[in-house]
Amino acid sequence: MSTTGCNEFVGHLEQWMEGERPSGSQAHLRECPNCRALAGDLEAIREAARTSAVPEAEPPAHVWVLLRAQLEQEGLIRDGRRAGWLESLKAHLGGTFAILPRPALAGAYLAAVIAVAVALVAPGVRQPDESRWIAGNQSATQPLSAQLASAEQDTVSTWTDSNPAVTASLHQNLAIVDNYIALCEKSVLEEPENEFARDYLYGAYQQKAALLAQMSERGE
Amino acid sequence: MITQPLLPARSHWRAAALLASALFLFGAASASADRLERHFKVEAHPVVTIHNPNGTIVVRAWTKSEVMVVATRATPQIEVFVEQTGNRVDILTHQVSGAATPADLRADYEISVPENAELEIHDDSGGVNVSNVLGDMNVETIAADVALQDAAGYLTVKTVGGAFQCLRCAGRLEVTSISGSFRLIDLRSYSVRAQTSTGNILFNGAFLPNASYHLKNYSGLIEVRFSPGDSFDISATSLKGKVHNEASLTPSSHRHFIPRFGNALFGTFNAGRAKVELSSFDGTISILKRD
Numbered sequence: 001m002s003t004t005g006c007n008e009f010v011g012h013l014e015q016w017m018e019g020e021r022p023s024g025s026q027a028h029l030r031e032c033p034n035c036r037a038l039a040g041d042l043e044a045i046r047e048a049a050r051t052s053a054v055p056e057a058e059p060p061a062h063v064w065v066l067l068r069a070q071l072e073q074e075g076l077i078r079d080g081r082r083a084g085w086l087e088s089l090k091a092h093l094g095g096t097f098a099i100l101p102r103p104a105l106a107g108a109y110l111a112a113v114i115a116v117a118v119a120l121v122a123p124g125v126r127q128p129d130e131s132r133w134i135a136g137n138q139s140a141t142q143p144l145s146a147q148l149a150s151a152e153q154d155t156v157s158t159w160t161d162s163n164p165a166v167t168a169s170l171h172q173n174l175a176i177v178d179n180y181i182a183l184c185e186k187s188v189l190e191e192p193e194n195e196f197a198r199d200y201l202y203g204a205y206q207q208k209a210a211l212l213a214q215m216s217e218r219g220e
Numbered sequence: 221m222i223t224q225p226l227l228p229a230r231s232h233w234r235a236a237a238l239l240a241s242a243l244f245l246f247g248a249a250s251a252s253a254d255r256l257e258r259h260f261k262v263e264a265h266p267v268v269t270i271h272n273p274n275g276t277i278v279v280r281a282w283t284k285s286e287v288m289v290v291a292t293r294a295t296p297q298i299e300v301f302v303e304q305t306g307n308r309v310d311i312l313t314h315q316v317s318g319a320a321t322p323a324d325l326r327a328d329y330e331i332s333v334p335e336n337a338e339l340e341i342h343d344d345s346g347g348v349n350v351s352n353v354l355g356d357m358n359v360e361t362i363a364a365d366v367a368l369q370d371a372a373g374y375l376t377v378k379t380v381g382g383a384f385q386c387l388r389c390a391g392r393l394e395v396t397s398i399s400g401s402f403r404l405i406d407l408r409s410y411s412v413r414a415q416t417s418t419g420n421i422l423f424n425g426a427f428l429p430n431a432s433y434h435l436k437n438y439s440g441l442i443e444v445r446f447s448p449g450d451s452f453d454i455s456a457t458s459l460k461g462k463v464h465n466e467a468s469l470t471p472s473s474h475r476h477f478i479p480r481f482g483n484a485l486f487g488t489f490n491a492g493r494a495k496v497e498l499s500s501f502d503g504t505i506s507i508l509k510r511d
């Protein structure tokens with residue numbers, strides 16, 4: 001019987017995906033269908049990213065600079081294998097962006113950046129001590145927060161709608177989402193290892209990106 | 221001598237409907253008329269789309285194989301387009317003049333459709349009310365409230381600030397909002413995903429075997445009602461808020477990731493045949509006995 005539990009296995013998931021296969025983890029995987037399914041899903045995602053890499057139009061270069069800087073800062077880039085994975089992911093996302101109509105681009109772009117950030121700070125890549133957690137969270141959230149603030153400024157400054165009920169509702173709800181982002185950011189800062197708070201924070205980011213995209217499309 | 225028609229009668233009107241795709245314009249030219257009524261013959265599973273920036277939309281099912289559109293516009297500042305293309309009817313409110321008050325731009329609709337119709341509704345402000353329609357539907361609003369009664373199929377509802385109520389709905393339901401509250405009453409859905417930020421969520425429906433129910437908010441109240449005969453496996457987590465529970469739960473056998481933060485509750489009620497997941501950031505979760 002395996003002495004490795006689910007939480008321990010998930011804690012070492014990053015190493016598992018890198019090819020490290022300790023006997024305890026292997027034994028646990030044989031016994032636990034849920035962890036087996038999780039590892040299988042991650043492998044399938046990686047494989048899909050690898051096989052669907054096609055030369056397509058690219059998102060702005062600073063996205064990849066931002067991601068690379070974040071990965072390096074968190075110490076996640078250690079060898080060529082991970083960079084290859086990133087390149088595959090980049091190509092995969094590039095292909096997705098290429099087929100999207102322009103109005104959907106801004107929202108989809110923000111949503112994709114947020115999704116990538118969620119993946120990067122998921123429990124599978126957790127850091128061993130709190131200071132690294134804090135640094136990792138900050139490096140992941142600050143660029144997103146800044147990009148959303150910039151997108152908000154652009155959208156709101158050009159926003160017009162003849163229906164005051166619609167205008168009021170959109171502004172009111174944007175303020176609600178901003179408030180939750182602030183609360184969640186505070187919570188993540190106070191409890192850096194709190195996955196639940198982080199999930200809610202990224203959910204709020206995604207909600208804001210979707211709302212700004214909606215406003216932007218109405219304004220066109 | 222009896223001459224047989226080349227096509228059966230049904231095919232005749234089908235061909236006519238396809239070929240004579242009609243466009244009706246209810247516009248500025250008929251300034252005195254502020255009520256439009258149009259009828260369209262349709263086949264089974266027609267698709268009806270409605271785009272209306274401001275006003276109420278009431279859709280009811282009836283037994284006729286036709287779509288009836290009754291539009292009432294506030295002023296001639298807007299036009300109402302109603303167009304049939306094959307088995308699809310498109311309804312659109314369009315602003316004629318830029319210089320108009322919001323009240324001028326209001327159009328209200330009463331629409332009757334076959335019960336198997338599929339609906340696509342966009343209504344920014346006003347209200348949407350759909351009853352007895354069993355086809356799939358997608359409703360998107362900003363400030364407008366949405367109320368569905370006796371609906372089925374795959375129901376997707378998205379609002380920004382509008383409230384949502386679903387009474388005796390079945391099928392599959394996905395609803396999202398930022399500040400809208402949800403009331404899901406006498407539901408018989410096998411899949412429910414409901415997420416709002418500041419709104420309350422009330423679920424008072426059946427827990428079907430093998431069904432899944434995911435209710436999530438940031439703040440506000442999530443209230444779930446259960447009966448002694450219900451069977452579900454439940455997880456309820458509120459990071460900053462409270463979890464109240466009146467169900468006698470037994471430990472769940474397949475919980476893996478128990479959060480280290482917040483207030484959480486996991487367990488099985490009876491055989492645990494339905495899956496229920498409730499989560500809130502700083503709201504209250506209440507699992508209460510049905511009255």
